[in-house]
Amino acid sequence: MAAVTRNERPTLVILGALGDLTTRLLIPGLAGLVRGHDTQVELLGSGREELDDDQWRERVAQAAGPDPGSALEALIRDTRYVQADATDPAELERLLAACSGPPVLYLALSPAVAAQACRALAEVALPADARLVMEKPFGTDLAEAKELNRLITTLVPEDQVYRVDHYLGMSTVLNIIGLRFANRVLESVLDSDHVAGVDILLDESLGLEGRAGYYDQAGALVDMLQSHALHVLSFLAMEPPSSLDAQDLRDGAAAVLRATRVWQNDPVGSSRRARYTAGTVGDRSLPSYVDEDGVDPDRGTETFAEVTVEVNTWRWAGVPFRLRAGKALRRLDKHVVITFREPKWVPEGLLGCTHTDRVHIGLDPEVLRLDFNVNGPADPRTVERVQMTVQLAPGDLPPYGQVLAGVLTGNPTLSVRGDAAEQTWRIVEPVLRAWRDGHVPLQEYVAGSDGPASDRSPE
Numbered sequence: 100m101a102a103v104t105r106n107e108r109p110t111l112v113i114l115g116a117l118g119d120l121t122t123r124l125l126i127p128g129l130a131g132l133v134r135g136h137d138t139q140v141e142l143l144g145s146g147r148e149e150l151d152d153d154q155w156r157e158r159v160a161q162a163a164g165p166d167p168g169s170a171l172e173a174l175i176r177d178t179r180y181v182q183a184d185a186t187d188p189a190e191l192e193r194l195l196a197a198c199s200g201p202p203v204l205y206l207a208l209s210p211a212v213a214a215q216a217c218r219a220l221a222e223v224a225l226p227a228d229a230r231l232v233m234e235k236p237f238g239t240d241l242a243e244a245k246e247l248n249r250l251i252t253t254l255v256p257e258d259q260v261y262r263v264d265h266y267l268g269m270s271t272v273l274n275i276i277g278l279r280f281a282n283r284v285l286e287s288v289l290d291s292d293h294v295a296g297v298d299i300l301l302d303e304s305l306g307l308e309g310r311a312g313y314y315d316q317a318g319a320l321v322d323m324l325q326s327h328a329l330h331v332l333s334f335l336a337m338e339p340p341s342s343l344d345a346q347d348l349r350d351g352a353a354a355v356l357r358a359t360r361v362w363q364n365d366p367v368g369s370s371r372r373a374r375y376t377a378g379t380v381g382d383r384s385l386p387s388y389v390d391e392d393g394v395d396p397d398r399g400t401e402t403f404a405e406v407t408v409e410v411n412t413w414r415w416a417g418v419p420f421r422l423r424a425g426k427a428l429r430r431l432d433k434h435v436v437i438t439f440r441e442p443k444w445v446p447e448g449l450l451g452c453t454h455t456d457r458v459h460i461g462l463d464p465e466v467l468r469l470d471f472n473v474n475g476p477a478d479p480r481t482v483e484r485v486q487m488t489v490q491l492a493p494g495d496l497p498p499y500g501q502v503l504a505g506v507l508t509g510n511p512t513l514s515v516r517g518d519a520a521e522q523t524w525r526i527v528e529p530v531l532r533a534w535r536d537g538h539v540p541l542q543e544y545v546a547g548s549d550g551p552a553s554d555r556s557p558e
């Protein structure tokens with residue numbers, strides 16, 4: 100990405116600056132960008148809470164980590180904190196007046212407060228070059244996402260809106276594009292003639308981590324599948340874009356999402372939900388989800404969600420894409436498995452051909468693996484299963500660094516376009532309804548296990 104020059108140096112205003120997202124992900128991402136990528140940016144923190152500039156600088160320095168280097172030291176020295184209520188137009192005006200460059204308003208706020216902040220911004224004279232950054236989930240359902248999109252387009256043009264899904268900044272997710280379109284050998288067999296099924300499995304070993312206030316409202320389906328898993332699917336299933344510019348890539352992703360729906364239009368038969376009970380993950384004991392601080396046990400929030408969808412295009416019709424995410428599972432393992440069909444014909448007399456080929460794309464940990472059959476060393480008539488593994492180097496920027504690089508250089512390629520954000524809600528809404536109406540049982544699994552028992556195991 101191009102470096103930003105000094106005279107067009109943007110002012111990144113983080114609204115919700117004292118929240119967990121800011122200290123855990125945004126500041127470290129920004130620090131990576133400033134440290135290694137010559138990015139010029141002014142930082143303003145803003146929140147309802149009272150804080151002086153020095154206290155804010157101290158927080159930024161801590162979150163940025165050791166060995167800042169001169170560019171980051173300068174950013175920390177110059178950063179300021181402005182106490183403001185993001186839902187009050189007069190206070191937003193004051194905040195905008197404090198920006199020395201084009202304002203980049205990063206709403207690190209809950210969906211409800213972010214929507215209120217957008218309504219307040221409608222009453223403010225925003226500079227023409229202002230950019231707006233929205234976190235996920237974008238709205239809380241399709242109707243709200245549409246309303247939010249309508250409102251936002253009255254504030255700034257679509258190409259100045261950045262809907263963040265940090266999976267689009269993960270080097271391993273970006274690698275799906277390289278893997279598919281820079282290699283004839285793989286791309287030519289990625290279709291329903293050759294592929295039996297695709298699994299996108301986002302297993303986390305972390306539990307709630309004190310985020311009940313948000314998570315208990317969202318649940319695994321909205322937290323992970325409605326956003327991250329569907330955007331990974333859009334990269335896996337898109338037609339070859341003619342370039343990686345924002346329009347081509349995002350057109351390709353949106354076309355996939357438009358073609359995607361719940362498998363056989365059956366949200367009950369093609370989804371599962373569960374929540375964890377007390378158990379041990381590694382050396383940590385976790386209480387039952389319902390006993391976590393801040394959880395409403397009657398809400399029935401799931402911590403594990405699985406939904407199978409279909410992509411109704413010439414290339415993919417009939418191929419199940421299974422999306423799954425869960426918390427407090429035995430181990431962290433986020434990956435994609437592409438399972439191929441059986442060979443059309445195995446020569447008579449060739450033995451041992453009991454498994455089909457698989458490509459395993461590790462998103463976290465970063466590993467690429469091909470499982471296939473080769474002749475055993477001694478017997479030319481019998482094949483054996485082998486695995487070819489490539490350890491991928493981690494990206495030089497954390498995902499939030501990559502996301503911020505796009506935002507600060509004015510390149511929306513890796514952010515979610517408004518129509519795609521609506522499509523992801525359209526896809527999951529039948530499942531949300533079926534779950535809300537109690538048509539799918541809420542199963543349980545012990546924290547530290549592999550999740551609720553399933554009749555299908557692709558891993």
Ligand SMILES: O=P(O)(O)OC[C@H]1O[C@@H](O)[C@H](O)[C@@H](O)[C@@H]1O
Nearest residue numbers: 235265303305322323433463498
């Ligand atoms: O895979 P990553 O980068 O750790 O991201 C996972 C996280 O993604 C966030 O968007 C979710 O809100 C979290 O619940 C989840 O843990």
